[in-house]
Amino acid sequence: MAKSIDVSDLNIYYGDFLAVxxxxxxxxxxxxxxxxxxxxCGKSTFLRSLNRMHEVIPGARVEGKVVVDG
Incomplete structure (x- = not known):
């Protein structure tokens, strides 16, 4: 089953640095x-956040909302 992805107000940080x-x-x-x-410009960083790979980077965090198929 195919799923849609909705991204809202996503900000991605490395420590205090706002990368996306x-x-x-x-x-x-x-x-x-x-x-x-x-x-x-943040292409790979954004994709890593969708795949939840950003979570394993020390000091990195994501703010906002990513919803898969509702």
């Missing part, structure tokens, strides 16, 4: 989504 700020987006089920931007 204010992401709001919806990724619809069965869609293709690409993240495009220059090196260092």
């Amino acid at each position: 700020q204010g992401v709001n987006m919806t990724i619809k089920a069965r869609s293709v989504t690409a993240f495009i931007g220059p090196s260092g």
Whole structure:
């Protein structure tokens, strides 16, 4: 079963450093989504937060909301 992802007011920190700020987006089920931007803009950091890989980095934290399929 395909699932949608809703992201609201997502902020990602490394210690006091705000790496990604204010992401709001919806990724619809069965869609293709690409993240495009220059090196260092937070593409991989955002993807790590969706996969919950950011949680294992000491001092890192995520604020906001990510909802998968409601």
